Amino acid sequence: MKPTISRRHFLKVSGISTGGMLLSFSFLNQAVKADTAVDSSFDLNMFIRIGSDNTIVLLAPNPEIGQGVKTSLPVIVAEELAVDWRKVKVELAPLDAKFGRQTAGGSGSVRGRFTALRTAGATAREMLVAAAAQTWNVPATECIADNGEVLHKPSGKKLTYGELASKAATMPVPSSPALKATKDFKLIGTRITDVDAHKITTGKPLYGIDTRREGMLFAMVARPPAYGKTLASVDDTAARKVSGVKHVIKLKNSVAVVAASTWAAKKGREALVIRWNATEKLENSAEHFAAFKEMLDKGAPSAARNDGDVQAAMQSASKVLDVTYELPALSHGQMEPLNFFADVQNGKAELYGPTQVPGQVRNEVSKALGIPEKNITVGVPRQGGGFGRKLMSDNGLEAALISAAVQSPVQVQWTREDDMQNDFYRPAEMYRYRAALTEDGLTGWHQSGVGIGGGPRGDSYVAGALANYRSEGQGLKSNTPTGWWRAPGANTLAFAAESFLDEVCSALKKDPVAYRLQLLAKAKTDPVGRLGYDPEKYKSVIDLVAKMSNWGATPDGIHRGFATWFSFGSYAAQVVDLKMIGGKPKVMKVYCAVNCSRVINLSGAENQVEGAIVDGICHAMFPKITFVDGAVAESNFHAYRFLRINDAPLAIDVKFVQSDEAPTGLGEPGLPPVAPALANALFSATGKRFRKMPFAEYLA
Amino acid sequence: MPKYTLSVNGNLLSAEADADTLLLWVLRDHLNLVGTKFGCGMAQCGACTVHVDGQAARSCVLPVSGVGTRKIVTIEGLSSTGDHPLQQAWEELDVAQCGYCQSGQIMSAAVLLKENPHPSDEDIDNAMGGNICRCGTFVRIRKAIHLAAKKNKAK
Structure with missing residues (x-):
């Protein structure tokens, strides 16, 4: 059973076009029934979850494409929260309007979120201090938060954030928490290793291409061989005979082969006999x-x-x-060739894969399949490079269309040739x-x-x-x-x-x-x-x-x-x-x-x-x-x-x-x-x- | 479909696959060892580098039927505890940006260090020329290989 959260306070952040952030708080007294006191964790706000076992989870709200924001954004929160960085666990945030602009582009993640993330950290810190002050029945001004603990200076009493988390989550959310003086920064400006460094060097599954699900099929798509050409006809007789091939799907201007493995999908695609017509000028x-x-x-x-x-x-x-x-x-030539996982069934869609614009993927899938956005989730793994290619959402949309057609979870894999010859x-x-x-x-x-x-x-x-x-x-x-x-x-x-x-x-x-x-x-x-x-x-x-x-x-x-x-x-x-x-x-x-x-x-x-x-x-x-x-x-x-x-x-x-x-x-x-x-x-x-x-x- | 029994990271693992299936896809799709990455499919980028009997090999062009009893080591098996000197050096110097090519880089570097425990910059450039890093981490890769060489010496 997932640890339950006794009460949540949400910090509402919405981006404005200049890159600044609007910040407001709303109290949502969703009194979720506490399940068990053991191993509970508490959302002090949407970026910060603290467990009674002292685990501290910080959410990184923007896609990680190699630009380092899965590390640098939580560092900003951790600085103001005053925690030991080595004890922090970082997770990529799911796509949710409450996180504001969840895009990787325009060198905008850090500059757009700096103040909002500091405020999120400082807010939680003040709530932890307030919880400690109330516990000890002392003025909050006599307490200081540092290194994951609150200290009552006069008495020397200490409580860890884990011990304080459940009470802190019930404290009023301060409207204008005090930010640290920049001279007191301990983390910001130092050298911090990428949070995924160990997983990267040991080959752990991290990327969209590593997605493996029960019953998942693998797909490859034959796309037009030239700009200006469109699909005229396809003969899939031979492709369907390839061992492992399960479906051949004709899309608007391409043909997908869905199979039991990447290799079977690739061989099936090679066996397609397709006629393409030149319907526009072929440019040079x-x-x-x-x-x-x-x-x-x-x-x-x-x-x-x-x-x-x-x-x-x-x-x-x-x-x-x-x-x-x-x-x-x-071409962009990011090292991870495009791919996307989609599971579209019963009016719901689960999408997971490399994109710099998860919100745009959801929007396009919603429009194309007539599924309301609330029934679509888009998960974003760490990505093998971006360089701007995945500001286009063609890879996510295509996977959703194929999964919807075959009514199975599908991973669409692009070859390097597909990637290079179907770029923006x-x-x-x-x-x-x-x-x-x-x-x-x-x-x-x-x-x-x-x-x-x-x-x-x-x-x-x-x-x-x-x-x-x-x-x-x-x-x-x-x-x-x-x-x-x-x-x-x-x-x-x-x-x-x-x-x-x-x-x-x-x-x-x-x-x-x-x-x-x-x-x-x-x-x-x-x-x-x-x-x-x-x-x-x-x-x-x-x-x-x-x-x-x-x-x-x-x-x-x-x-x-x-x-x-x-x-x-x-x-x-x-x-x-x-x-x-x-x-x-x-x-x-x-x-x-x-x-x-x-x-x-x-x-x-x-x-x-x-x-x-x-x-x-x-x-x-x-x-x-x-x-x-x-x-x-x-x-x-x-x-x-x-x-x-x-x-x-x-x-x-x-x-x-x-x-x-x-x-x-x-x-x-x-x-x-x-x-x-x-x-x-x-x-x-x-x-x-x-x-x-x-x-x-x-x-x- | 034929069945192949492969020695991977010290274990004997079986996979049913067509004879022409490339080792890369058997590792990733059949054996669920996804640390070995697909990058180009034609031995041009090195993202899929594994060790075959101790030599660096591009698994994206090696048919499973050609592997036989040769011993395969993937990034998952480079060190049972994930603390090979190269892995340590990579972390210490925070080499990775997107990280996608780095398992292949480390596998190539591991063979280099075995054959040449104290490589010069030029030795590194010669040995690592088959591994592309699109993020451009090459300067740190050189430093990390030198650091790992030092760690090896200290052991």
């Missing part, structure tokens, strides 16, 4: 880029931002730099930059971008530092699907903008660090138009990375590149040190300074930045997605090349600007500056500008 990447070029030559009809008169600046310039940058489409790709983009240069320096900046779908936008830095600035974006319509990819928008724009600024510095014979500081000083003291960034914070990371790398004193044999970018509320500046060995670049070291305001878990924070740097180098150097007659030419890692350990930097040095402000994003901001810093280092090494990704294609 080469045509996309040709169209981009045409659109850039023609120019955009309107500007996203237009300060001063760029045209006039170009005309009166002594030199105009005019340069084009090109970036291919990318980082859109290919092209940028044209023009700069007006005079004896006085840079006098005009014209940024023009085009991409699949909406097209790139952005009026970020150097806007605000120049009298004449124009930014424009155009979108090319396409039936190739696009989606969010780590640091969307920023990952492409930063490459083009920061590479171009380096070209400007070269043309002006200015030091790229000193020149950026000069532009930022102008933006601070005499900004032009709206400033989308904080010049002081930009300066803080540039100063710090210059110090870390001893900028200006490049070691012998090393070629250096510098870049910086602002995204998701945080600032990052990087120096890439590389050596050319046998004509090949070897990244020896990357220095990175970050200003994300307060750091929660130092180890996790460094991990995010180290990972983002490797991610950025990887995608600048190696992979690309190519559409050929609507099909994705790359099918697996032999053709879609990822960086391997021998191409990884030998060292990465990450430092954070010390700050007492509330945290800003960190899962993504480390990525955008890497590609331009690498391109700028490659220029310093080879004298050649690397304006087209992937770089490896024309290094040879």
